[in-house]
Amino acid sequence: MKKLTSVLSLFCITWLPLQSALAQDDNKALVPLPSVDDFTRGEDGWGFGLxxxxxxxxxxxxxxxxxxxxxxxxxxxxxxxxxxxYFAGEALGWRGVRAETWLLEATVGFEEGREESDSDDGRLDGLGEQDEGAELVLQARYAFDSDWRYWLVSRFVTGGDGNLALFGVGRRFGDQLDGTGSELNLVAVFHDSEYANKGFGIDANQAAASGLDETNMSGGLRSIGVDYNYRHNVNKNWQIYGEALFEYFSSEVRDSPIARSDYEAEIGIGFIYIF
Structure with a gap:
């Protein structure tokens, strides 16, 4: 009986972890980062998530x-x-891995506009409406090793209203290869004068209509930010995800009358069903 128990114990110690590792390898994501969703379960072909x-x-x-x-x-x-x-919401794009440590991505999407009614306190009154516009987003991440534990990230956004660039470092937590777990990114964000004035500038007409001081932004450092991403598979089909973001504005942005706060923050949670 003891011999049988030892054999069974040895089976559990060796076979079950092996099965778990094989199952995870079968579901290996394009890159094992929670911020990069992958609904394909590691296989070529279609993947759907809703x-x-x-x-x-x-x-x-x-x-x-x-x-x-x-x-x-x-x-x-x-x-x-x-x-x-992929096609997600209003974004159409491609991402690919090269040499195991490079993640490249190109996306065409839409930037949300701004309406005076976005402020319940009337703090945008007289500034007019900003229409939604198309933008191109190019991104590259370089991992220091093939398991994507640490990486450098860069992003460039361009459209009809100027350019924005982001540079930072990231860290992944957990050993999963299926895109679940959590990650943390620390970034610095820069914008040119056109992009800066779209968000925080006030021209002469807007100043006259709103009563706010005319403000012309010069561009440069926009903010320092940190974001956290989490993703967990509840079962084969259901997935839970979460994100938290904090962005502290530069002194020039904080001096704009539009910036009623020194920072921007966001927290979100949701569920996805993977078909």
């Missing part, structure tokens, strides 16, 4: 007003080896 999230965030950039907002989640993906093409 869900809903709720966010508690500032009403607009620089606002001191907060509110809840419901956001759709998920998307449609098609994977071929180390490449994933």
């Amino acid at each position: 869900g809903l999230g709720i966010e508690y965030e500032t009403a607009y950039e620089g606002s001191d007003e907060f509110g809840f907002e419901i956001q759709p989640a998920g998307g449609v993906q098609w994977r071929s080896g180390d490449n994933v093409f």
Whole structure:
């Protein structure tokens, strides 16, 4: 009996972890980062995810007003080896891994506009409406090793209203390879004068209509930020995700009359059903 028990114990010690490792390898994500969703379960072909999230965030950039907002989640993906093409909400893009340590991504999407009604306190009155506009987002991450424990990140955003660039470092927690776990990023964000004035500038007409001081932004450092991402598979199909973001504005941004707060913050949580 003792011999049988020892054999069974040896089986549990060796076979079950092996099965778990094999199952995780079968579901290996393009990169094992919670901020990069992958619904393909590590296989070539189509992947689908559909869900809903709720966010508690500032009403607009620089606002001191907060509110809840419901956001759709998920998307449609098609994977071929180390490449994933995707459509999510109003974004159409591609991401791919090269040499195991480079993640490259290109996305065409839409930047939300700003309306005077975004401020319940009337702090945008007289500033007019900003329409939603198309933008191109290019991103690159370079990992220091193939398990994506630490990395450098850069992002460039361009559209009809100037350019924005981001540079930072990241750290992944957990040993999962299926894209679950958590990660933390510390970044510095820069914008040119056109992009800066879109968010925080006030021209002569806006100053006359709103009563705020005319403000011309020169560009440069926009903010220092930190963001945290979490993702967990509840079971084979259901996934829970969360995100928290804090962005502290530079002195020039804080001096703008539009910036009623020194920072921007956001926290969100949601569920996705993976088909």
